[in-house]
Amino acid sequence: MNLSNSSISEINKLYKNKELKPSEVYEEVFNNAALSESIIHAHLKLFQEEGIAASKLSDARFAKGKQLSQLDGIPIAIKDNINLKNHETTCSSKMLSNYISPYDATVISKLRNSGVVFTGKTNLDEFAMGSSTENSAFGPTKNPWNPQHVPGGSSGGSAAVVSVGSALASLGSDTGGSIRQPASFCGVVGFKPTYGTVSRYGLVAFASSLDQIGPITNSVEDAKIIFNSIKGHDPLDSTSIADTSIEIPDDKTAKVGVIKELMEDGISDESKNEVEKTIKLLEDQGNKVVEVSLPLTKVALSIYYLIAPAECSANLSRFDGVRYGSREFGETSYQMMENTRAQGFGEEVKKRILLGTYALSAGYYDAYYGQALKARSLITKDFENIFKDVDYLISPTTPTPAFKFGEKTENPLEMYMSDLCTIPANLAGLPAISIPTGLSSENMPLSVQLMSPARTDSSLLKFSEKLENLISFDQRTSLLKEMK
């Protein structure tokens, strides 16, 4: 049996029936990591000893029949911008290369209390800014389907480890598509919940009004299990919301809208084809599928590249070398801060800080940031109106399958375009999921994205699970097959 691709519920059953032990599963995923890391570089750190110890504690619990939850003994990897107590949180930045967090993020406490075994921290674009992990200060992660291709980003490491089986699931963060885009590039499921349903406490902020933690998994069911264990209002996060699962139809009575603007120019035929194939499956099942128009998706990218940099320019101000992180010498304290920031941040991060600082500056605020806020609220309204008519929206997750290294590094606009389909859900705070559907001509995975109204996460997951069952997609990467 191939454990690393098995579902969490299956493995949990085996644990309970004492046919399998958490330490055995941990050993397998660790071996997968040991075999694959030199090729894909998805983990920044592996917690070997800690993982063995935690999995043995879990063994003991199952031996006594006292599991903490369905996630007890399940090995999960964590994106390295989420704080785990007494471990480095580097955000793939030189700035934090030596930073050790003294506290657990809320999601980590929740998973810890569920008995999860943490496998390690995964690579990302520096401070989650990027779409390929090429912006990691510690070197890029490679796509397990083909190491010449990027794994996507910014949660590229988190997507790759699930795809290669060096963790059963992972946590990522999604600001403009950073969970869904790499999940799509690596052929796994990526789910971004409604903004606020999962606490951001302990997630190193990139753009606070857009950031959301979510799972990257082998299946929708796994995503659901992890989501259910990390969601809920957190008194430490004022923007977190109480769990109010609004229900909408999740069977063949559900009406699905295809976003016209995300099926036009700029989207590859291969990506469109996956959506059309999926629509066919839904229609065969009895779902009504209609075309809808969201004209503002055309400017979503522009709105995003004002709001996200503006917020990041303030969020990243705290990295100054004064209290923690790396510090460069300076004659005065201001020079020390300047030198630290000049040396500690990579090019993409600096670019966005500059962009955001500019957008917030006196005399420019109204023209840029102020306008972007207004346009953002219009997009949110557009979505609300569309959801009066349809229950779900479908689109490609990405305009193309995973591109090759270096292909887009010289052209930032083209790189930014890879988040074209995912950004609108962040701007409107909506739940959105990426489900793998097939392979491209180059044998790279392709996915579709489903979105639904705010706070309908549970229904979206149920509907996605049913859709997933209609799709036959073999998640085993060539690398994983080789390793067996």
Place this chain on the structure above:
Amino acid sequence: MNMIPTIGMETHVELNTNSKMFCNCPVVETEDPNISLCPTCLGLPGALPVPNLKAIESITMLALSANCSITNNGMFHRKNYFYPDLPKNYQISQFDLPVGVNGSLEIILDEGIETVEIERVHMEEDTGKSKHKGSGRIDSATSTLLDFNRSGVPLVEIVTKPVIKSSKEAVSYIEELRQLVIDLGISEGKLEKGNLRFDANISVAKEGDKELGVKVEIKNMNSLRSLEKAIDFEIKRQTKLIESNEEIIQETRHWDEDKEVTSSMRSKEGSADYRYFSDPDLPNMILTDEFINNIKKEIPTLPSDKRKKLIDTGLSMSESNHLGKSEVWIYDLYLDTQKLTNDCKTTYNLITGELQGQLRKAEIENLPEWVNSERLSEIITMINDNKISFTSGKEVLTNLIQNEINPTDFAESNNLIQENDFDEISKIVKDVFEANKEVVQRIKDGEEKLVGFLVGQVIKSSGGNINPSIAKDLLLKEL
């Protein structure tokens, strides 16, 4: 030519909440650095702010008491600037939607009431503290020590409109504000502890000018005395510049306590552009009418109301102002006693002068419960009915503080009741006249001040139990 100074005050009030503004760390008063810290107030990566409800109640109470309109749908903003003791390099503050706007505060100026208009009252968090070594300023320091205990302590900033006309008025405004926050119980209000910190914006214009002059901000005034001196200095400095047709630079100046001058301060970050934007970590600050009404119910009697009540009893403005600033029990005791005596002056003098003074002298912290308005009014009525002198009244009071006595019985048994019998006093007056013929003659020749001497002689011969005013009246009549 007449120069008209215009002053606006920006005051920071440190609230006395148990915990900090956006985290659970206790607010501590200690010299031990960095003992009350957490990821949030240290600005660690991933930490988030959670507003302190008590602080929001306190600022709402202050804004209401300063007659502000309350913003129902307010917001926190980030104020961006780099400074080593500001952990996030932005301060969570408020910008265009502060808790309170357009208020006013009544202050006392030269026995009259002035109104100082308040522009805004907003909520923010305090910074840490820097200790520069080798120099007083960060740019020239050899090293700087940072203490983040104060980081995140709730601060309220109160900004006046540019309506204050003199240093004296500015001082009176701060005194009034200080009394207000103390009476509301929202701050200790101690200037020496930095609970109240103020900056002054000062401009000077020629009389008749339609526009205000160039604004100069003065920082580092740590006492009311330095506030007064700094404003006076700055008004003079600007006046001289205008008179000699020199330019006044819009800048921030530092008050030098030792040299008693202001000097130009380098600004924090070139010309400050704080790039305010709404803090995405915090939801809007919704203050419902119900919330506001509940706060209204908790507002105690305000200093201005106290003053009005006291003036209504007949006290002067300065007496009312003084008593209004006293502790609540003194104020209440005065009102209760005055109600019984129907007299303000003697009641005021006995309670604020004698009673408070004697308690302090005897080092008695809590007023004995038997020293109540009934017993005090008994003493005051005896004084006012001329049964005892004010001096004897003080004696009764001294004993009352020590023991539970009946004032009237005490006065009688201690021979303090004074002679009010005209015939009896007349007899003594005649005797004194006989014995001091020379003095009487000198008075008749115009040395009127010698009357006092004769009054003294009359009292002396009576053994002290004589009403001096009756004695004086009779003496003058006789003369």
